[in-house]
Amino acid sequence: MLYLVVTGGAEGTGPIWIFIVSPVTYSIRGLKRGTSDIFIFLLAIMLGFYCADMFNIYEYKPAQFPYRIVFSFIIVALLTGFYEQSREKYSNKIIALSQRNERLATIDPLTELPNRRHAMHKLSEFKKEHAYKGIPFVLLLADVDNFKKINDKYGHNFGDEALIHLANIFKKNIPQNAVASRWGGEEFLIAIPNVSVTEGVNVADKIHDSLKKAAVSLRTNTVNLTISIGVVQSEENRSIDLDIKHADQQLYKAKEQGKNRTCSA
Structure with missing residues (x-):
């Protein structure tokens, strides 16, 4: 992804691929680790745009294109993070309910001995x-x-x-x-x-x-x-x-x- 940002990819469309990073990262790493990974990735992307411009590797047109990509990525990452938070909360409720049902199925509620x-x-x-x-x-x-x-x-x-x-x-x-x-x-x-x-x-x-x-x-x-x-x-x-x-x-x-x-x- 960093290479596509620095070089511009095909006719400057390389940075568009960064939008798949946030949903994939959250699905693999979870909410906490995913957020830290995406923050580091965002810093790297901003550095990539800076290097592309500073060292004349690729010139994005219009000049506002990198800013729009970064702001759009932040919005997509936030929405994906909110979704992941809701998903994890719901998943934890399901797990807790499953554990409670498992306990009820095997433990006598009065004596707390196995049934x-x-x-x-x-x-x-x-x-x-x-x-x-x-x-x-x-x-x-x-x-x-x-x-x-x-x-x-x-x-x-x-x-x-x-x-x-x-x-x-x-x-x-x-x-x-x-x-x-x-x-x-x-x-x-x-x-x-x-x-x-x-x-x-x-x-x-x-x-x-x-x-x-x-x-x-x-x-x-x-x-x-x-x-x-x-x-x-x-x-x-x-x-x-x-x-x-x-x-x-x-x-x-x-x-x-x-x-x-x-x-x-």
Whole structure:
């Protein structure tokens, strides 16, 4: 472009090509970098016109032609910049909306734990690692004891606070590579990769101990939650649904034996 400006191109029409620079630059470089690039380019073009005249390389006619080209380029660059600003603003809104929708699709809004859909996706990944790498995982299926009575006695707001409290207990007591999810209602599923059933039971015991030490409080009401937990280890040739079914059987056994306990297989 600078060469066309200095030499005039074909019959002085070379500078006309500079008008494609601003839309192309903004589309490639974005608003901030594009603006700085176009500013530098504009200075170079003005220098090119100056050199063409100073060193008699090319004589533009009329003499006002270079000024008109420069002012026209500035106007086109400004309009293109305003368009790019609007495009980026709209694009950022679309990205933010997409991220929000993605979060809503995978996170339970009350407890901020992964929801059932996301948990199944992670379980599929764990199952593949079990099949191809021989890395098993342990499932902990937990259910809040007497949750309906808590809701009926203290209200649904207290029940929601209890579930949030329980979710925070899970986050503090499970390994970093584990996934705790809200499975449905007052039921939660925790998947821990590369551990034994014994280690899974130890995690369950830590959760029980934490619930004993930390009560749920809302206004004047305070309750120590208890949960029943079923623990099983995945089997390579068993489906995820069957793994969960076996965990549910252990959970049912814990309920039958008096609740507030862990049963494992």
